[in-house]
Amino acid sequence: MWKLSRRAWLQASGLVSLAGSIAAGARLKGQSGTAAHPAHTSHVMGTVGRTSTDLFNPTAFLRSWNFSELAPHVRPKFYRETSRGDGTLLREYELFAVDREIEIAPGLFFPAWTYNGQVPGPTLRATEGDRVRVTFRNLGTHPHSIHFHGWHPPAMDGALAGQEVEPGGTFVYEFDADPFGLHLYHCHTVPLKRHIHKGLYGTFIVDPRATRPSADELVMVMNAFDTTFDAENEVYAVNTVANVYMHDPIRVTVGRPVRIYLVNVTEFDPINSFHLHGMFFDVYRTGTSLQSLERTDTLMLCQGERAILETTFRYAGDFMFHAHQSEFAELGWMGIFRAGEAATT
């Protein structure tokens, strides 16, 4: 029994100049850390080795939106904001679709379709009432689109017949950021399952005009990968890389509020879930209300469903978080928060 499964990463020639620093670290497959197989004396669940963070750094991704992770001189290529005089902003984004091989577990590569070379795509963040203008270029090999969740006219839907953007084509999506809440965007070209599970999705946050209380904010996208293309996932994660926050715990501060923007885009499995050890959190479903109606330690989300979670770490130390489907947890969707005292972090 054997299966074909790889399509080597296509280097879009136009990508390098456009994507600038994002693509600068491009490297061939197989160069990252599978060589080191440490000796084990006990039973250890999890992946072996470390993924490269050259192309995608899941830790940086947690706290990046509107391309804030880019150097100041590069960022305007992808994100510009202009005042509209009425207190709102025009936010302009440059997104492009491109085929790229991504590392989803140490040494394990997936022939992804990506927005801006990364999975999940860049997190977009506007304030209620802002004008959002997304220039989308398709540098990939298949037709793609961007379908935003939120209020918009049908012409901006990206999902209706004829709204795909052909390879080499460009389309500008423009709409008002409304309603406030936690949304997502994804490709809506058919076959839908493939276009989504190949990696074309991202987070779209719309802040309320009356701002939420200050907090340490984290973006977490629950996703999964079917590396054998049999409509069953081999790898589960938050933010793409299996077990990455086990090896590289998310640093948080005791006593400082934490706000998690949790999005579920897992394909093939009807639901996914989030469970936090030793703590409870307030849930704001879809983030469309400033009033939490639920306090729990385990939250279930359907595909496309999302929620804002708020909590404050009471104790210092390690707190595990994972899907409460043990199977997903053991296939990579498991991580650790490392809470430190305020002075030490």
Add this chain to the structure above:
Amino acid sequence: MMRRLLLALAPLLLLGALLVVIIRSGPAESVRGENFPPVERLTFQSVTLEPGAIVLSVMNDGPDAINIAQVQVDEAFWTFTAENGVALQHLGRTELRIPYPWVEGEAHVVRVLTSTGAAFEHEIPVAVETPQPNARFFGVFTLIGLYVGVIPVAIGLLWFPFLTRLSARGMDFLLALTIGLLVFLLVDGTQEGFEAAGLLPESFQGAVLFALAAAGAYLLLEGIGSWLKTRGRAADAGYGGWVLAVLIAVGIGLHNFGEGLAIGSAFALGEAALGTLLIVGFTLHNTTEGLAIVSPLARARQRVSLGDLAKLGLIGGVPTIAGAWLGGFVYSPVWSVTFLAIGVGAIAQVVGQIVRQMTREGSVAGMLASVPVLAGLFAGFAVMYVTGMLVG
């Protein structure tokens, strides 16, 4: 002289040059293109269960190189160490040691993921600790070999005094019965051999291996038969009696060696919880083999000492023990295919000999058409079929 040498070498040199050109230019590569997916195949050579660990021996059976990226056990990523690294060239092997708390008597699935995300699975249907070659297991396998191989064959031989008192028609019946038994073993061994061949990596070409080993065994036994005849060990005219009995014993011994391999490996892999019924089945089944060995002697009306009978019994039965040892400790499907094939070749040769002996006068068709022969053939099949149900 030089000229002749040159003429012999010239085509080889040209062939070498052609290979260089093919490798340099890579015609297949230009068809496949730069981004064509590699063809990946990974074969599980053996799976060993130790306390708290699963050890996989895997081989890259595909044409392209493979990088093993991760291992999952029962749908969970699990850490592992690789004895020979994780980058495997064509036919490269490595040993993966997974510190996994497997559960005795339960099933586990191991999955190896390559760098491209290709997944190769192996199921352990019933997990039991793989026996180490220590005295206790040697003892157990020896006992199993005695039960299913040596003792039943010996019991079958004890029919000899009875057989010598049979009439000519009774003798025909008996030899036909022997043919029936052997043809059954022939079919059975062929089926098992091809089954084992299917487990082999494709590069090993299991079916060809089987056919060649069977043909080789057939021809080798023909040679041995002629040699024994010229030595004149037996006084019988032609090719019957003692020589035939020895050949049958050798054929059955080889078959039993293959059977021992299967039993030993099944026991070792925990795939067949080798119950009492299975041992009983093999015991009944193999008793008929003793009968097959002595019937040509009985027909030749030869006087045979108890020592000679014992020798025949040992030739036919003892290989079961050796097979069980080998199967239990160093099992690989290559051995199974090879020895089952040798057994098939040997049995085919023996069947041919018996038929020839029975048709010294007249035609094969005429001989087969007689009532005692037909009855004997049928009885042989029936006995094997029914006792075979006990081990199926």
